[in-house]
Structures are given as structure tokens and as C-alpha cells.
Amino acid sequence: MNADEECARSEPATEGWPDVPGDTALTIKVPEADPLVRAGFPAHVTVLYPFVHESRLDAAARHELSALFAGHDAFTLTFAEFARYPGVLYLDPWPRTPVTALAKDLTRRWPDAVPYRGIFEPPLAPHLTLANSEGPATQDAAYDALQAELEPLLPLSCRVRSVHLIVWDGSHWQDRAEYRLAARG
Numbered sequence: 001m002n003a004d005e006e007c008a009r010s011e012p013a014t015e016g017w018p019d020v021p022g023d024t025a026l027t028i029k030v031p032e033a034d035p036l037v038r039a040g041f042p043a044h045v046t047v048l049y050p051f052v053h054e055s056r057l058d059a060a061a062r063h064e065l066s067a068l069f070a071g072h073d074a075f076t077l078t079f080a081e082f083a084r085y086p087g088v089l090y091l092d093p094w095p096r097t098p099v100t101a102l103a104k105d106l107t108r109r110w111p112d113a114v115p116y117r118g119i120f121e122p123p124l125a126p127h128l129t130l131a132n133s134e135g136p137a138t139q140d141a142a143y144d145a146l147q148a149e150l151e152p153l154l155p156l157s158c159r160v161r162s163v164h165l166i167v168w169d170g171s172h173w174q175d176r177a178e179y180r181l182a183a184r185g
Helices: 003-009 031-036 059-070 097-109 139-153
Strands: 024-029 044-048 075-085 088-094 128-131 156-160 162-168 173-180
Touching: 024 097, 024 173, 031 139, 031 156, 044 097, 059 097, 059 162, 059 173, 075 097, 075 139, 088 139, 128 139
Parallel strands: none
Antiparallel strands: 024 044, 024 162, 075 088, 075 156, 088 128, 162 173
16 A cells, blocks of 8 residues: 555544543653654654543553563664655654554553544554644645755654553643563663
8 A cells, every 4th residue: 555545544534532531542752853843742652542541540450551561672763754644744653563562462451442542544553743733725835844844853763661651631641650661672
């Protein structure tokens, strides 16, 4: 499948994000990319959104998360290429495999944690959103200009040693926990 076909198939099936207070997500922070992001939130790669409601994260679930992440080696992500979903300019992380392996293990253990609530078919690949505020009439010109501005700052690499659990409080995403990956990677 070429990039245009993947992009067309990744359009949302419904409008908007139905976040409710207590929703959680598991993300990889990428502070090295914060200066590049124009989307109004810190640079990150989503491992799994949404995860489970915060009310379900008891001590046993938190212990399982710690064990699951400790079973994966730390890794390095490199961001060298731009890509686009409709309305979104993003950086494509390489390799994707460690991020998709984490998501696969999480959804195997918590099968009701459906990536992006199932509104994208196929599910979105790992990505680091740079900008997402342009509409169809302006996105090409705006994102072409932003890409030209940011291209000299690439490639960018970051060492991933942990995954963060964040919670939607009704108006902002808040950090709740950090889960370490194995140091051997």
C-alpha cells in the first residue's frame, strides 16, 4: 500500500475525540522534539490511546504494567522523515517495531483497550505529531512551509527508557506514572 492509500484509509470514522475524565494513555515523551511541535502539547509518541479508565488501575494492574514494560528493552528512536495523515504533519519514528511491540503486548493483556477507540482503520502507526490545526484548504501550503523550516533540524534521536501513563482530567492530560523499560537495550 502506498502512502496516499494508507493516509486515505486512516481517516477517522467519526468526528472528535470522546475523551472523558479518567481516560488514560501510555506515551513516550520526546523532549528533544518539543521545539519542533506546533500542536499545543509536548512531543510524544503514543504507545496506546486510550488505555483503561483510571478507576481500573489498582495496585495489581500497576504491578502488571511495571512487569510488562520491564520485559521490554530500552531502545532508541530516530526521527528523520516527515509524513502526513489528513490534517496532521508528523515525524515518522524509526524503528517502529519497539513501539508496536509494546502496544501489541498491552492490547493482548487488556483486549478492551482498542487503539484510538477503533475509529481509524487500520490503526494509526506510531508517530510524533508536529502540527494538526490546518484544514483541507490550507494544510498543504502550511505543512510544506513548516516541513521546510524544520527539515534542517533532522535527524533527531532519543533514547527511550520509559513509558508514561497519563490521565485526562477533563481539561488537560496529567502525568500519573512512569514505567521503566529494561536497561539492557
